Amino acid sequence: MRMPLFRGKKPKRWGQALTALVFLSLFLASCDQYTPSILNPQGPVASKESGLFWFILVVATIVFVAVEGMLIYSIIRFRERPNSPTPRQIHGNNTLEIAWTVAPSIFLFAVLIGTIYTMFSLAQPAGPNVEVKVVGHQWWWEFDYVHENFVTADELVVPQGTTIQLDLYSSNVIHSFWIPQLTGKTDVIPGHNNHMWFEADNVTTTPYRGECAEFCGDQHAHMDFSVTVLPKDTYQTWVSSQQQAAAAKPTDPTALAGQQVFLGVGGCQACHGIVGVNLTSFNDPKAQSEIGPNLTHFGSRHLIAGGVLTWDPSTCQVVNGKLVNQNSCGLYQWLHDPQGIKPFSDMVIGQLTDTQIAELVAYLETLK
Amino acid sequence: MATRTVVEGVALERRKRFSETYFGEWVMTTDHKKLGIMYIVTAFFFFLVGGLEALLVRTQLAVPNGQVLNAEQYNQVFTMHGTTMIFLFVMPMLVGFGNYVVPLMIGARDMAFPRLNAFGYWIVLFGGLFLTSSFLFGQAPNAGWFSYAPLTELTADCGATAVRCTAGLNMDFWALGILMLGISSISGSLNFVVTILKLRAPGMTINRMPLFTWMTLVTSFLLLFAIPSVTAAALLLLLDRHLGTHFYQAGAGGDPLLWQHLFWSFGHPEVYILILPAFGMISEILPVFSRKPLFGYTFVAWSGVAIGFLSFTVWAHHMFAVGLPPVAQAFFATSTTLIAIPTAVKIFNWVATVYGGKLSFKVPMLFALGFVAMFLIGGLNGVALAVVPFDYQVTDSYFVVAHLHYVLFGGTVFAVFAGIFYWFPKMTGKLLNERLGQVQFWLMLIGVNLTFFPMHILGLLGMPRRIYTYPGNLGWNELNLLATIGAFIIAIAILVFLWNFIITLRSGEPAGDDPWDAFTLEWDTSSPPKPYNFLVLPVVRSRRPFYDKKNPETADWKTATH
Numbered sequence: 001m002r003m004p005l006f007r008g009k010k011p012k013r014w015g016q017a018l019t020a021l022v023f024l025s026l027f028l029a030s031c032d033q034y035t036p037s038i039l040n041p042q043g044p045v046a047s048k049e050s051g052l053f054w055f056i057l058v059v060a061t062i063v064f065v066a067v068e069g070m071l072i073y074s075i076i077r078f079r080e081r082p083n084s085p086t087p088r089q090i091h092g093n094n095t096l097e098i099a100w101t102v103a104p105s106i107f108l109f110a111v112l113i114g115t116i117y118t119m120f121s122l123a124q125p126a127g128p129n130v131e132v133k134v135v136g137h138q139w140w141w142e143f144d145y146v147h148e149n150f151v152t153a154d155e156l157v158v159p160q161g162t163t164i165q166l167d168l169y170s171s172n173v174i175h176s177f178w179i180p181q182l183t184g185k186t187d188v189i190p191g192h193n194n195h196m197w198f199e200a201d202n203v204t205t206t207p208y209r210g211e212c213a214e215f216c217g218d219q220h221a222h223m224d225f226s227v228t229v230l231p232k233d234t235y236q237t238w239v240s241s242q243q244q245a246a247a248a249k250p251t252d253p254t255a256l257a258g259q260q261v262f263l264g265v266g267g268c269q270a271c272h273g274i275v276g277v278n279l280t281s282f283n284d285p286k287a288q289s290e291i292g293p294n295l296t297h298f299g300s301r302h303l304i305a306g307g308v309l310t311w312d313p314s315t316c317q318v319v320n321g322k323l324v325n326q327n328s329c330g331l332y333q334w335l336h337d338p339q340g341i342k343p344f345s346d347m348v349i350g351q352l353t354d355t356q357i358a359e360l361v362a363y364l365e366t367l368k
Numbered sequence: 369m370a371t372r373t374v375v376e377g378v379a380l381e382r383r384k385r386f387s388e389t390y391f392g393e394w395v396m397t398t399d400h401k402k403l404g405i406m407y408i409v410t411a412f413f414f415f416l417v418g419g420l421e422a423l424l425v426r427t428q429l430a431v432p433n434g435q436v437l438n439a440e441q442y443n444q445v446f447t448m449h450g451t452t453m454i455f456l457f458v459m460p461m462l463v464g465f466g467n468y469v470v471p472l473m474i475g476a477r478d479m480a481f482p483r484l485n486a487f488g489y490w491i492v493l494f495g496g497l498f499l500t501s502s503f504l505f506g507q508a509p510n511a512g513w514f515s516y517a518p519l520t521e522l523t524a525d526c527g528a529t530a531v532r533c534t535a536g537l538n539m540d541f542w543a544l545g546i547l548m549l550g551i552s553s554i555s556g557s558l559n560f561v562v563t564i565l566k567l568r569a570p571g572m573t574i575n576r577m578p579l580f581t582w583m584t585l586v587t588s589f590l591l592l593f594a595i596p597s598v599t600a601a602a603l604l605l606l607l608d609r610h611l612g613t614h615f616y617q618a619g620a621g622g623d624p625l626l627w628q629h630l631f632w633s634f635g636h637p638e639v640y641i642l643i644l645p646a647f648g649m650i651s652e653i654l655p656v657f658s659r660k661p662l663f664g665y666t667f668v669a670w671s672g673v674a675i676g677f678l679s680f681t682v683w684a685h686h687m688f689a690v691g692l693p694p695v696a697q698a699f700f701a702t703s704t705t706l707i708a709i710p711t712a713v714k715i716f717n718w719v720a721t722v723y724g725g726k727l728s729f730k731v732p733m734l735f736a737l738g739f740v741a742m743f744l745i746g747g748l749n750g751v752a753l754a755v756v757p758f759d760y761q762v763t764d765s766y767f768v769v770a771h772l773h774y775v776l777f778g779g780t781v782f783a784v785f786a787g788i789f790y791w792f793p794k795m796t797g798k799l800l801n802e803r804l805g806q807v808q809f810w811l812m813l814i815g816v817n818l819t820f821f822p823m824h825i826l827g828l829l830g831m832p833r834r835i836y837t838y839p840g841n842l843g844w845n846e847l848n849l850l851a852t853i854g855a856f857i858i859a860i861a862i863l864v865f866l867w868n869f870i871i872t873l874r875s876g877e878p879a880g881d882d883p884w885d886a887f888t889l890e891w892d893t894s895s896p897p898k899p900y901n902f903l904v905l906p907v908v909r910s911r912r913p914f915y916d917k918k919n920p921e922t923a924d925w926k927t928a929t930h
Contacts, residue, residue, distance in 0.1 A: 035843035036830030038761045052758045053828070060748040067715060067744055074723045075737065078658075084726045091928050092664040096720065097713070101667075104712040108705045108751065115705075115755045116698050122757055123694075173519040173533065174624060176689055176764060180830035184760025187690045189625065190518060191618025194691040209842070213689075213764040213832045215512050217519055217533075218439045221835035307839075343439060 036180040036209040045183040124197040129163035136175035136188040139223040140306040153293035154303040159235035168194040176214035200229040218344040224307030245276030258363025299367040318362040398482035404468025411461035418452035430852035432840035442836035443510040450513030456496040462645040472890035475569025480562040488556040495548035502541035509542035517616030517627035543602040557588035571908035583648030586676040598634035632683035640679040646783030657733035658725030664717040671710035678707040704754035731805030735786035742778025767827025797895040798876030804868040811861035818854030822847035887912040
């Protein structure tokens with residue numbers, strides 16, 4: 001019996017619709033400013049990598065159309081009809097076999113040449129660079145600016161048009177460092193000192209999204225970071241500000257109370273360092289035992305704990321020792337219940353009243 | 369019920385032995401056909417388990433910030449989805465078909481070692497139940513099916529302070545389960561190798577073996593050489609966890625990459641273990657429903673052998689991001705590209721088999737054609753992953769999830785359903801319902817593309833694998849929702865199949881011995897076959913012995929040269 005669903009040209013139309021859908025969604029998605037699309041590359045490394053994608057897409061599409069076309073043609077042309085003769089019992093054809101062994105070999109050889117050529121062209125250029133030691137923690141990233149001698153977390157800031165060399169370290173499990181719009185990923189493996197590099201062509205308005213790409217335990221989903229690209233001079237200003245120590249005592253009384261919470265009932269200083277407060281410098285040996293992110297310039301950052309929350313000082317206004325709207329303040333939520341927000345993370349905090357949290361928020365905001 | 373025999377007026381009564389009861393017949397059996405069915409039913413049970421796990425994953429990811437599962441539950445569920453589908457569904461399912469079909473195809477009365485065969489089955493069953501029982505303790509494996517060290521080490525041993533590895537029993541369940549299943553795989557593959565090499569009917573030379581037998585033989589060799597690697601890996605892990613060794617601990621002089629090399633030098637041959645028997649099934653089914661012999665038998669068979677050898681040289685393409693030297697990466701890119709050639713040859717030969725035939729679109733044929741169409745996509749995006757710089761971007765992203773599911777779902781699962789619809793009449797004497805089969809096929813074809821095609825794009829849009837949740841502002845929402853809808857369409861297709869299965873067992877159309885007018889020896893038996901398979905062992909004179917018997921005038925051995 002004939003299959004009614006094969007009558008007509010339905011499969012073809014369906015294929016066209018699918019292709020259209022694919023390109024439409026690719027187009028739409030690459031327009032979104034937050035999407036970390038590898039098809040929207042913003043530097044030479046990612047450009048070469050995505051360039052290969054378009055090359056393979058063309059090759060694959062040719063093969064796909066040819067083979068599926070032949071299959072669908074055969075399905076329609078040779079379906080059983082009432083008067084179909086018994087087919088010739090053909091067992092094979094050596095010429096054809098050789099032809100279709102050689103043909104894909106040529107295609108694949110082209111792909112292989114492209115692969116190896118691009119691989120070697122992705123070697124790090126010689127010359128001046130910014131070197132950042134990246135440490136993967138469970139589950140956040142630490143950025144140690146080796147030559148500038150300061151440490152930050154969650155947010156990587158780099159100058160435009162400069163080679164950025166990353167030295168990748170992990171002391172726990174395997175992570176993988178990935179900035180889709182700037183570079184493919186390199187694994188961060190205990191005992192293996194891996195390196196990678198990238199360069200950013202444009203200054204960012206919205207920071208690029210970076211992600212951990214190797215499964216690293218419970219909160220693997222919350223190990224994001226952001227990459228901000230600054231013009232070279234602005235970058236230098238940023239570096240100088242990051243090198244500063246924090247004030248020993250904030251002037252604002254609410255913030256001062258917050259500092260007491262930090263040093264006292266909050267228990268924060270056991271794991272977090274602030275240069276100028278509980279650390280003498282970024283090189284203070286005590287920093288070795290601080291397992292949480294360095295908070296010296298926390299107030300200049302916007303991501304909390306690997307991007308599990310964001311915060312923005314304007315939503316965390318403290319008036320008369322109280323948060324104006326604590327539910328929309330990401331930092332409040334985090335300090336109120338870190339284990340609820342990011343279970344299994346190392347972040348724990350003493351029992352604090354809402355007032356104490358508000359004071360702490362006010363203090364952290366001063367750490368610009 | 370007691371057996372009552374009356375001999376000259378004297379009632380001789382004895383209780384039935386356990387092995388003579390209906391239940392006992394199955395439990396005590398060493399018959400390859402019963403064991404094959406038990407393998408298939410068991411594997412199908414785990415397919416449903418793994419499918420439920422997949423639905424949980426997709427439900428969690430349907431919308432951003434999903435609240436269905438928490439992080440710990442999600443990690444257990446996605447780990448068990450992969451582990452279940454690979455080790456408890458696909459492998460036993462293919463072994464089950466091999467068990468049932470291979471001895472019949474080669475004209476043997478049973479496997480070479482029937483008791484070893486039964487042993488292998490029971491190990492799979494209990495190994496599978498052991499692994500799955502971890503959910504009862506709330507400690508299912510939670511480090512992915514690949515179980516990368518040092519995440520799998522005990523907390524105290526895996527490095528600096530305040531590091532969370534896996535303190536619970538989770539990974540012990542996994543490692544012990546894998547060891548058990550490995551024992552079964554080794555015994556099963558030994559059995560296949562000996563059966564296929566020694567028990568073929570008179571006249572069935574190696575070059576006349578059906579393709580499914582060929583691929584089962586290749587797969588068995590792959591298992592024999594690949595399983596020891598994962599066995600060693602799992603054993604070393606257990607030593608690390610419980611006897612204080614440091615094989616995978618960088619801080620103590622070990623190396624986490626040792627795990628990856630050991631695991632993937634099993635893991636990549638494993639991929640072909642999961643697909644080669646499916647290739648074999650397709651090479652059986654396409655010719656029968658095209659009314660032609662397989663095009664290029666020799667090339668299809670030997671390309672399978674080539675894939676088998678090459679599969680041991682490509683493992684590090686899973687590791688392009690670990691920082692291997694460029695020359696090593698170039699080597700593995702080359703070997704991975706090479707393996708695409710024999711795979712392409714197979715696809716071309718399948719298309720050529722269909723071309724010029726007289727195609728009848730029975731359900732097994734629908735699934736077989738669906739296999740070719742879908743597997744092609746899995747092959748093409750697989751080649752893309754061999755392109756190292758592009759792989760830096762998409763490895764560990766949803767692009768890889770799309771790739772592997774086009775291979776294993778669009779490929780292997782379609783082949784498994786082709787096989788089920790094809791051989792079910794032989795196993796039970798009844799034909800599965802065609803109409804319901806067609807509904808199931810179209811639902812699955814739509815479902816598989818709706819689920820897995822968007823994942824390519826998600827990967828290109830930067831979505832990493834194995835994340836239990838994602839924020840809503842990254843442009844990933846619609847595609848994820850689409851994938852979840854697709855997953856539920858697949859689930860409906862599976863329900864249609866279960867319904868078909870039940871009504872067919874109750875009141876299915878009788879199949880007769882040879883419902884498809886097929887070419888190979890298993891159809892030259894009754895449906896279901898007698899315990900001894902063949903009253904008289906057949907004599908084989910070509911690659912299509914049953915075709916020859918039915919068409920003496922145009923028999924292959926008269927017209928073809930092999």
